[in-house]
Amino acid sequence: MSLTTPALLFPAISLLLLAYTNRFLVITQLIRSLYKQNDDNPNLDIRKQILHLRVRIIAIRRMQVAGISAFILCVVSMFAIFIQQLYFANILFAASLLLLLLSLVISLYEVQISGQALQLQLKNLAQRSDD
Structure with a gap:
């Protein structure tokens, strides 16, 4: 294995982390918006949506941790190749x-x-439009 093998993952992991971060930011904005709506007009559906979005935020954070860890190990792998520890x-x-x-x-x-x-x-x- 040469230095270029782990280096091939750099752009893929970087783009993946960027996509994860964008998802995280969009969901956090949505949570803030729903939270404000719920403060103005308390609603059980909004609270359920917020709790559901919380599960998604936890999943995205785990995706980010695994992706960042993969990136770190990829860099350490390159260093190990550099010092001839194949x-x-x-x-x-x-x-x-x-x-x-x-x-x-x-x-x-x-x-x-x-x-x-x-x-x-x-x-x-659909149910609301039928009513």
Whole structure:
């Protein structure tokens, strides 16, 4: 394995972390907005949405932690290659890939729960329009 092998992950991990951060920021803005709405006009549906968004925030933070850890191990793997410790470099790079995979699996989970929340909201909208 050469230095370029782990370096290939740098752009992918960086873009992934950027996407995770954007998701985090959008959800935090939505939570703040819903929180203000609930303060002005208390509503059980809004509180449920906020609690559901809290689960998504936790998932996104875990995605970020796994992604950042993958990035760190990737850098340490490159350093191990640089100092000619190929055995450790391979182990570190494999661990980096596993953490990246974990991050993607958590991302898949977060996408699933966000889709479920959207379906519930659309169902509520359909029920209100029938009334």
